[in-house]
Amino acid sequence: MRRSSVALLALAAALVTPVPAQAAGPPLVRTDAGLVRGEDTAEGRQFLGIPFAEPPVSGLRWREPRPVRPWQGVRGAGDFGNKCVQSASWDPGYEQPSHTEDCLDLNVYAPEGAAKRAVLVWFHGGGLTAGAGQDVVPDTFARRTGTVVVTANYRLGAMGFLATDGLDGEARDGVSGNFGMLDQQAALRWVRANIARFGGDPGRVTIAGESAGGRSVCTQLASPTAKGLFRAGIIQSGAYGDCGARTHGTAVAQGAAFAQKLGCADQVGRAVTADLACLRAKPAAEILAAQNGFDWAPVAGGAFLPRQPEEAFARGAAAGVPVMNGANQDEGRLFAFARFDLNGTPLTAEEYPAVMRSDFGDEALAAYPLSAHPSPTIAYATAQGDQLFACPALRLDGTLAGRGKVYAYEFADRTSPPFASLRNLGTDFDFGATHVNEVQYLFKHFGLRTPLNAEQRTLARKMIQYWGSFVRDGVPRAAGEPAMPTGPGTVLALRTSSAGGNVPSATVHSEHRCNLWDAETVTQSG
Numbered sequence: 001m002r003r004s005s006v007a008l009l010a011l012a013a014a015l016v017t018p019v020p021a022q023a024a025g026p027p028l029v030r031t032d033a034g035l036v037r038g039e040d041t042a043e044g045r046q047f048l049g050i051p052f053a054e055p056p057v058s059g060l061r062w063r064e065p066r067p068v069r070p071w072q073g074v075r076g077a078g079d080f081g082n083k084c085v086q087s088a089s090w091d092p093g094y095e096q097p098s099h100t101e102d103c104l105d106l107n108v109y110a111p112e113g114a115a116k117r118a119v120l121v122w123f124h125g126g127g128l129t130a131g132a133g134q135d136v137v138p139d140t141f142a143r144r145t146g147t148v149v150v151t152a153n154y155r156l157g158a159m160g161f162l163a164t165d166g167l168d169g170e171a172r173d174g175v176s177g178n179f180g181m182l183d184q185q186a187a188l189r190w191v192r193a194n195i196a197r198f199g200g201d202p203g204r205v206t207i208a209g210e211s212a213g214g215r216s217v218c219t220q221l222a223s224p225t226a227k228g229l230f231r232a233g234i235i236q237s238g239a240y241g242d243c244g245a246r247t248h249g250t251a252v253a254q255g256a257a258f259a260q261k262l263g264c265a266d267q268v269g270r271a272v273t274a275d276l277a278c279l280r281a282k283p284a285a286e287i288l289a290a291q292n293g294f295d296w297a298p299v300a301g302g303a304f305l306p307r308q309p310e311e312a313f314a315r316g317a318a319a320g321v322p323v324m325n326g327a328n329q330d331e332g333r334l335f336a337f338a339r340f341d342l343n344g345t346p347l348t349a350e351e352y353p354a355v356m357r358s359d360f361g362d363e364a365l366a367a368y369p370l371s372a373h374p375s376p377t378i379a380y381a382t383a384q385g386d387q388l389f390a391c392p393a394l395r396l397d398g399t400l401a402g403r404g405k406v407y408a409y410e411f412a413d414r415t416s417p418p419f420a421s422l423r424n425l426g427t428d429f430d431f432g433a434t435h436v437n438e439v440q441y442l443f444k445h446f447g448l449r450t451p452l453n454a455e456q457r458t459l460a461r462k463m464i465q466y467w468g469s470f471v472r473d474g475v476p477r478a479a480g481e482p483a484m485p486t487g488p489g490t491v492l493a494l495r496t497s498s499a500g501g502n503v504p505s506a507t508v509h510s511e512h513r514c515n516l517w518d519a520e521t522v523t524q525s526g
Contacts, residue, residue, distance in 0.1 A: 026078075031194045034071040039078050043139035044111040047198070049081035052190035053183065055102035056155060061280050062164050064175055065104060065186040081105030083132040084156045085284045091421045092446045094130070099284040101159065106152040106187050107133050108198050109142040116201040118472040121191055121230070122151045123184055125211030125237075125436070128296050129157040136443035144461075145468025148200035150191055154183035154216075158258060158287050161296040163251035164276055177251045177299035181219055188229040206232040206471045210439050214238015218396070219245065219298050222309035222318045232474050234467070235325040237435055239392040242521070243309040248301035254294050261290050313399045322474040323400055324467075324484070326409035326491065327393040330432035332385025333378065334422070337429050340377050347376040355380065360387065361520075367513050378430065383513075387520075389435070390512040395521070398488035407476050407484040408491040409466075410508055411438035413459060415496060420446050438494075442467060455496040462502060463494060478502070 027038045027045045038047035053065035060066060084103040088096055111117070122138065124131040133151035142149045154160060160180025175182060192202045207230045209217050214235040220226045221233050222243070246254070256274050259265040264278035279287075300308050312318040340347045347355060349370060356365040364383050373379035390410075400406040414432040417423065419440055422431060431437070440450040441460040452460060465478035476484040481502050484492045493505045509515075 028074065029197050031190075031197065032070075033068045035074040036077040037074050038108075040112075041139060043143045044109065045198075046110075046139060047077040047108040048134075049079055049105045050075075050077055050108065051081070051104060052106050052152070053104040053186045056104065056159075056179070056183075057101045058280065061101065061159070062162055062176075062179060062276070064179070065183050067186075068104075080107065080132070080134040081153065083134075084153050085159050085288055086126075086130045086156050087288060089130055089421075090424070091130075091135075092424065092448070093134075097285075097288065099288065101284055103132075103153050103155070104183055104186070105133070106150055106190065108195075109137075109139045109149045109151075110198045110200070111143050111146060111148075113199070115146075115199050116196070116204075117146055117148045117199050118204040119191060119195055119200040119202070119206065120147055120149045120471045121188060121205060121207050122149065123154070123207065123209035123213035123216040124151065125209065125213045126156070128161065128180060128212045128215075129291070131156070131212070134447070136439060136445060137447045138443045141443055141464055141468070144464055145471065147468060147471050148195060148198055150187070150195070152184065152187035154187070155180045157296050158291040158294070159284070161251075161298070162258060162279075163246075163248070163255040163299055165248070165252050165255070175302060175304045177246070177248075177255070178302075178304045181216065181223070181298050181304065184216060184220065185223075185226055185229060188226070192229065203231070204472070205230045206234060208234035208236070208467075208471075209238060210236035210436065211238060215240065215243060218243035218309055219305065220319075221321070221323070222307070222312040223305050224317075225304055227319060230319075230321065232322045232470065233319075233324070234470065235323065235393075235396070236438065237327050237331060237389055237393075239325065239327070239396040240388045242392050242395060245298040245300040245305055245308055246295060248299055250295075251299040258290065258294055262286065310399060313396075313403060316403045318403060320404040322405040322407070322470070324407045324409065324470050324476055325393060325396055325400065326411065327389040328385075328433045328435060328438055329390075329410055329412040329414065329493075330381065330385060331389035331435045332381035332383070333429075333431045333434040334436065335388075336377050336381035336384055337422075337427075337431065340380075341427070341429055342425075347380055349376055352376040352379065356383065359384075363516055367516055374430070385435075386512040386514070387517045390508070391514040391517040394489065394491075394509055394512070394514055395518065397491075401486075401488050405474075405486055406488075407470070407486055408488075409476075409484055410491045410493050410505070411441075412493045412495045413437075413441075413456065413499070415453075415499070416441070416456065417451055419450075420448050438463070455498060459494065459496050459502075466492075 051068045082100040082103040083098040138149040163177035165176045215238040259274035265274040416437045418431045462478045466476040470476040490506045
């Protein structure tokens with residue numbers, strides 16, 4: 001779509017008009033779309049809610065993101081933008097659903113002083129159906145590491161991952177079903193064009209994320225359309241499902257079923273004719289209400305992702321950049337708690353054998369005897385975490401090792417405080433080093449300060465050094481600490497000093513019973 005002549009004139013004026021000399025006051029930066037005024041804080045400078053693409057509304061719903069139109073005057077950048085369309089959740093700040101599609105914004109955190117600083121771009125977690133860039137506030141990380149940090153929103157759920165191929169005659173374009181991932185690439189292009197004006201170096205960009213954000217990094221590593229947008233990647237608890245994407249056929253079938261659920265499709269025999277115009281006319285609240293029960297994830301088989309990430313890595317077709325990859329020791333405890341104990345129905349010893357056999361099989365029941373664990377829920381959680389996170393992370397280390405440096409870690413602080421959503425529940429459940437818990441050692445999770453003790457604060461400082469060194473130089477280092485391993489099967493276990501400190505470990509594969517889960521994966525793929 002061409003910009004109007006008025007917009008083009010505005011853009012030209014923005015590019016040639018000098019920024020007025022600043023008096024003492026909030027920082028002012030010119031982006032390629034216009035001026036933004038941020039804020040000075042005790043940690044540095046921050047610019048919140050900067051749009052990096054046009055709002056994907058009306059006819060732009062389920063389209064590739066378009067460049068943001070220039071604006072006149074100075075745009076305030078003191079508040080976060082809207083969260084993308086999503087349901088309410090137990091996370092702080094998510095007590096109400098969001099039905100707002102005008103959400104393609106990002107936030108920039110930069111230390112004081114002009115410099116070509118390395119850049120970290122963070123993609124939030126939330127299962128690709130929830131979350132926002134504001135879920136972490138990385139201002140202290142930026143100051144301590146001397147880096148510029150960007151956090152970005154992207155479309156979620158059906159808004160971000162509906163495959164529209166074939167709907168109402170929509171042609172196959174190779175990007176259908178990957179709109180949320182394309183938003184991430186649009187944010188990276190904004191960074192490439194603008195970050196130097198915030199003190200960042202566009203040639204030293206690292207992408208990072210946790211859970212669905214880590215999966216996003218894994219996907220971007222395998223996407224040819226992301227080539228040149230970053231020079232390194234950090235995957236935190238993101239290797240679940242071996243970073244697998246939906247097949248094109250599966251995604252199209254799900255798209256047709258989704259349209260049918262919303263009354264935007266007709267079925268003649270086995271054929272479903274869906275009406276994309278009907279879907280675009282539906283209010284966001286109706287789209288959100290209908291999206292439950294579907295798998296919203298990237299799609300392989302087109303221009304954005306020609307091959308499954310695992311295949312792309314194995315063939316050497318993916319970005320050959322340094323990668324940090326890891327998982328947490330007790331990933332499954334969050335999910336097992338949510339399934340059982342949260343509802344007041346903890347798994348019992350009597351139920352345990354049947355549930356384990358049903359979910360994992362007889363071999364898993366034998367490998368995770370109830371007698372070896374403090375409770376049935378934790379026994380189940382251990383199997384679940386090993387299957388979904390720990391062993392896929394170790395497999396990914398091996399696959400990535402053939403196409404570039406991969407540094408491996410395991411967050412293993414079992415004394416870590418539960419992250420804020422869980423702390424607010426007031427439960428005494430032992431979460432250990434569960435899913436998400438490492439995030440609060442790096443950033444202010446949900447903008448909050450985590451109640452870390454002295455040992456944990458020391459571990460957090462060391463982790464920030466490892467992560468910051470990797471962002472700056474592509475090699476994770478921390479003063480007085482061991483190197484992060486690069487060989488498959490060995491990881492750096494991150495623990496407090498009283499638990500042994502940060503030490504390389506070559507036993508994680510056996511500790512997580514990966515022979516069992518790797519064999520299961522081979523059987524399923526065969």
